[in-house]
Amino acid sequence: MKRLFCFLFLVPMLQKAYARSSEMWIMQQDTSEISEVDQQILRGRLKSLLQKRPVKDSLNFKQVETLPLVSISEVLKGQISGLYVQESSGEPGSYKNMVIRGLGSPLLEIKDAINVQPAVYINGVPIARENNFTYSIQQNQFNRIGPATDNFAGIDLSTIESIQVIKDPIELAKLGPLAANGAIWILTKPGKEGQREISFDAYVGLATKPTVTPVNAQYENQFRSSFYSKYASAGDKLAYPGYLSDSTNVNYYGPANWNEEYYKITPIYGGNLGIRGGGDRANFAFMGGYTKNASSADKANFERYNALFNVNMAPYKWFNFGTTVNASRSLRDRNRSLRDRFGEASYVPDLSVPISPNKDMYRQYVDVYKKAIDNNSVNMINLLVNLDLYFLPNLKFNTNLGIDYSEGARQAFFPGSLMETNNYMSSYFGFNQRLVFSNSLDYNFTLQDQHKFNFVLGSNYTQDLYRYHYSRAYDGPNDFIKVNVVNGDPNNSGYLIPIGGLYVNRWTNREDFRLHSLYLSGAYSWKDKLDINAVIRYDGSSTMQPDSRWLTTPAVSAKYHLINESEDAAMDNLSVKASWARIGKPIFTSKYAVGPNYTADLSWGTEKSLVSYNGFAVASRPYSDGWVGYGIDWPYTDHAEVTVDGAFLDKKIDFTLSAYQKKDVNQLINMPIPAEYGYSGQIINGMTVQNRGIDLNLGAHVLSNPEGLQWDASLNLNWNQNKLTALPNGKQELKVSNRLLKVGEAIDQFWLYENQGIYNTEADIPVQNGQKLQFDGVDFAAGDPVWKDQNGDFKIDEKDRVLKGNAMPKLVGGFNNQFRYKGFELNMQWYFALGHKALNQRASTKYDFINTENTNSLEGIREVFHWQQDVDITKYPIYNPWSPIVAYRVDQDLFLENASFLKLRALTVGYDLAHLNSIKDKIKSVRRAYLYLSGTNLLTITKFSGKDPELIDFNGYYTGYGLPMSPIVSMGIKLDL
Numbered sequence: 001m002k003r004l005f006c007f008l009f010l011v012p013m014l015q016k017a018y019a020r021s022s023e024m025w026i027m028q029q030d031t032s033e034i035s036e037v038d039q040q041i042l043r044g045r046l047k048s049l050l051q052k053r054p055v056k057d058s059l060n061f062k063q064v065e066t067l068p069l070v071s072i073s074e075v076l077k078g079q080i081s082g083l084y085v086q087e088s089s090g091e092p093g094s095y096k097n098m099v100i101r102g103l104g105s106p107l108l109e110i111k112d113a114i115n116v117q118p119a120v121y122i123n124g125v126p127i128a129r130e131n132n133f134t135y136s137i138q139q140n141q142f143n144r145i146g147p148a149t150d151n152f153a154g155i156d157l158s159t160i161e162s163i164q165v166i167k168d169p170i171e172l173a174k175l176g177p178l179a180a181n182g183a184i185w186i187l188t189k190p191g192k193e194g195q196r197e198i199s200f201d202a203y204v205g206l207a208t209k210p211t212v213t214p215v216n217a218q219y220e221n222q223f224r225s226s227f228y229s230k231y232a233s234a235g236d237k238l239a240y241p242g243y244l245s246d247s248t249n250v251n252y253y254g255p256a257n258w259n260e261e262y263y264k265i266t267p268i269y270g271g272n273l274g275i276r277g278g279g280d281r282a283n284f285a286f287m288g289g290y291t292k293n294a295s296s297a298d299k300a301n302f303e304r305y306n307a308l309f310n311v312n313m314a315p316y317k318w319f320n321f322g323t324t325v326n327a328s329r330s331l332r333d334r335n336r337s338l339r340d341r342f343g344e345a346s347y348v349p350d351l352s353v354p355i356s357p358n359k360d361m362y363r364q365y366v367d368v369y370k371k372a373i374d375n376n377s378v379n380m381i382n383l384l385v386n387l388d389l390y391f392l393p394n395l396k397f398n399t400n401l402g403i404d405y406s407e408g409a410r411q412a413f414f415p416g417s418l419m420e421t422n423n424y425m426s427s428y429f430g431f432n433q434r435l436v437f438s439n440s441l442d443y444n445f446t447l448q449d450q451h452k453f454n455f456v457l458g459s460n461y462t463q464d465l466y467r468y469h470y471s472r473a474y475d476g477p478n479d480f481i482k483v484n485v486v487n488g489d490p491n492n493s494g495y496l497i498p499i500g501g502l503y504v505n506r507w508t509n510r511e512d513f514r515l516h517s518l519y520l521s522g523a524y525s526w527k528d529k530l531d532i533n534a535v536i537r538y539d540g541s542s543t544m545q546p547d548s549r550w551l552t553t554p555a556v557s558a559k560y561h562l563i564n565e566s567e568d569a570a571m572d573n574l575s576v577k578a579s580w581a582r583i584g585k586p587i588f589t590s591k592y593a594v595g596p597n598y599t600a601d602l603s604w605g606t607e608k609s610l611v612s613y614n615g616f617a618v619a620s621r622p623y624s625d626g627w628v629g630y631g632i633d634w635p636y637t638d639h640a641e642v643t644v645d646g647a648f649l650d651k652k653i654d655f656t657l658s659a660y661q662k663k664d665v666n667q668l669i670n671m672p673i674p675a676e677y678g679y680s681g682q683i684i685n686g687m688t689v690q691n692r693g694i695d696l697n698l699g700a701h702v703l704s705n706p707e708g709l710q711w712d713a714s715l716n717l718n719w720n721q722n723k724l725t726a727l728p729n730g731k732q733e734l735k736v737s738n739r740l741l742k743v744g745e746a747i748d749q750f751w752l753y754e755n756q757g758i759y760n761t762e763a764d765i766p767v768q769n770g771q772k773l774q775f776d777g778v779d780f781a782a783g784d785p786v787w788k789d790q791n792g793d794f795k796i797d798e799k800d801r802v803l804k805g806n807a808m809p810k811l812v813g814g815f816n817n818q819f820r821y822k823g824f825e826l827n828m829q830w831y832f833a834l835g836h837k838a839l840n841q842r843a844s845t846k847y848d849f850i851n852t853e854n855t856n857s858l859e860g861i862r863e864v865f866h867w868q869q870d871v872d873i874t875k876y877p878i879y880n881p882w883s884p885i886v887a888y889r890v891d892q893d894l895f896l897e898n899a900s901f902l903k904l905r906a907l908t909v910g911y912d913l914a915h916l917n918s919i920k921d922k923i924k925s926v927r928r929a930y931l932y933l934s935g936t937n938l939l940t941i942t943k944f945s946g947k948d949p950e951l952i953d954f955n956g957y958y959t960g961y962g963l964p965m966s967p968i969v970s971m972g973i974k975l976d977l
Helices: 001-026 035-047 070-078 110-116 131-135 169-175 217-231 234-238 338-345 361-369 841-847 851-853 915-924
Strands: 083-086 099-102 119-122 158-167 185-190 194-207 266-279 283-293 301-316 319-333 373-391 395-414 424-445 452-474 503-526 530-541 550-563 571-584 636-648 653-671 683-703 709-726 733-736 737-741 749-752 757-758 786-788 804-808 811-821 824-834 837-840 897-900 901-912 928-942 968-976
Touching: 070 083, 070 158, 070 185, 083 757, 099 110, 099 169, 110 131, 119 169, 131 452, 131 503, 131 804, 158 169, 169 185, 169 571, 169 636, 217 234, 217 452, 266 301, 283 361, 338 395, 338 424, 530 571, 653 733, 837 841, 841 851
Parallel strands: 119 185
Antiparallel strands: 083 099, 158 185, 194 266, 194 968, 266 283, 283 301, 301 319, 319 373, 373 395, 395 424, 424 452, 452 503, 503 530, 530 550, 550 571, 571 636, 636 653, 653 683, 683 709, 709 811, 733 737, 749 804, 757 786, 811 824, 824 901, 837 897, 901 928, 928 968
16 A cells, blocks of 8 residues: 555656646747757657557447546447457446457356457556456455456546457557557646646536346245146155245235335436646646446445646657556445355355345345444556657657556455354455556658658556455454454564454465567558568567577568548458458466476365464465466457558548458467376366457448538447467367367357257157167256267267357447537447357246255355346256256356347537527637436347346356446536536
């Protein structure tokens, strides 16, 4: 925390002092000595500090500026072709997954989702990514330990000048390995030359309740009666759950109105104030704001405080200086689900009696929960100091220092009344720290006014430090002491021994990553007809083994302008571009750098937190993580793209069409080895995943009458198909947990049994040579499902499972419309994802009640929101739930559903009061006074039977745990003076 305070207070103070001294120095100069040409040069160079990348694939802020969105991933959803945003929950501030142009590696565990995320840059400084190493101590991985808050939720939209999604291979090559999965380039609002500008934004809104159909024990009893009457034995009937057998129990058979307490219409609001100004030699920007967002479910909410400070100066025509500080503090009240609470505590209580569907009973539970503590906070700061030196008119030296720092903390306490008399507390503090130091020498020249050359020689150094401290304790002295109380004398040898007999576990860990890069880029342009670019990089990573620490990668592109704007042609412009780049894929864990190693890995069963033997810390081989040997090389990705873009009909219609191939090569994967070695496998190179697809962006000025109705429409589409093209050692398939990776097939397919009906009687079961058909050595019986014998060997086992469906959509896009009439505006956003499937694990769990309720696992939890009709019970056959083959297992296509959807994501109506003559005449300083009313998450069209086809986990499973995306109605004002 001390580091953050240093950034938040010392840096702005130093900047303020520097700005004052610079302003006084400038005032003392004789500006008459600077010619108008030089002043134009100064202004141009001052602006060059602010725009570093091209504007292709940039966000249209008109579509999103009025929406109460929290995270950058939410802002970009459906706005840019090639970018897919996955939201497994509508809980504000929770993690969102972003993927650019398909999966580069399979998502086998939740931590794998981090490995496919694009890099996000703020003013050229890449945000430090989350590290996966905390998962190594987690028994349950529903959420990452700590606040589990999306880092991208710390960036306020009102502070942003532009957002660009970078997919072009040559541009990614310039950014280097951090951008191997694509990049999102964010520029915050710079200073403003000329008259000082003041902006004020404010909005209020309501998160409305979803429509649900609550049920009580009578509904559940009727649902189960068909199974009991058909298959239950006398012993099964005697073991019927007590809360269902007693119809006089009003707690379960009484009113099913839990939703009235669980869902609440919740206010949201926010506001921002900014001031920008400056002259042709110095400018500044300062912005501050507050955001309160919430879900209508479970009192989950999110708060953010943010501040931006920016100053840019050009005191000489050969010297530019700029610095930007962007800081935020986020607070989050998380959901109160039993699964997440027990997952945090690594504790499974008696689940035989579920929570009541009655509002009054649920309120009693909530009252007890008020004694708990669950504080989650994230502090973030992003700093850039930039310096440009112009030695000659065409020779520039640039140096910049970037720092990105974020820290997260969670304090949790659950009283004994929630934990079967055993109270629980935990404390987490972790931080991500990134330092980036870059230098470049830029030289350009022109020959004969036709041949333009530009060369850049540069270096980048990135240093990351990830660290966390985590402790948890059980069985405290009482529920009033909610923190880990220790002996107060630090000189006492037992200083860290808790008072009151607490059973305490503590963990601490760190990861270091350093990346050093050298690069040379060249650009050539001929007559505004031909553009050629080339880049060669030499990247070295500290997490690679010594004999393969450095990697050389090239990139090249060529663009030909078939039709230029100045030419008299049917089209306004038309160009074609081909580009290719090889980019190294960084590895952010150091465990591969040293070859064979030891670790604190003494897990017992599924309890990963046991890292000692009889109370003594020990080191062991990393048996559960896999053997790490020598000879591990850099993974890399090859990006190839052909793009055609143009405009016609006086630029009323413009388009960009890109065909691409992204090939992630030589990736690491845990391959099986003989069991007698004791390891889960051997981690080696050799996996290759290919993504091919098409991006389309189409824009049209349908109506463009400046005095009448104007209509702008845009459509973006991405079609993508992934395929596994290689596994190590020429292996053709690999079984990993409940997944199968097969060369030539997609990596996001489900591995399932094909369901063909039910064996209604014993006579329906096939018999061969007097032996019934078996499943893993167990005879099928009446009431069992019919699963297809794919290989015809007269037995059903995993060899009969087939790859079906895709968890990732094949076609994703957005359709946006903007209508304007004088001062009125109407914006409409449609978002769609097509061609993907989901496994309805929620339905599987409901039907498999015998196995889920009789096992001591978190799968048997019945949350309060499970007391509703959220499963279509008319579409599933009545199997025998007591069957030893587990008839309602989730890995069958019985539960595979079409998850395609079309959503009316947002609708906004607004009016700019500045168009009124009375406003213009009385307040001439008002440039914009925009009043608006907006609605989000208004309509979903889908065949999916669950609550929402978007609320699906990273692996394509629908569990029903994602909080709903609440329909939100808001109104606000944007005032620019």
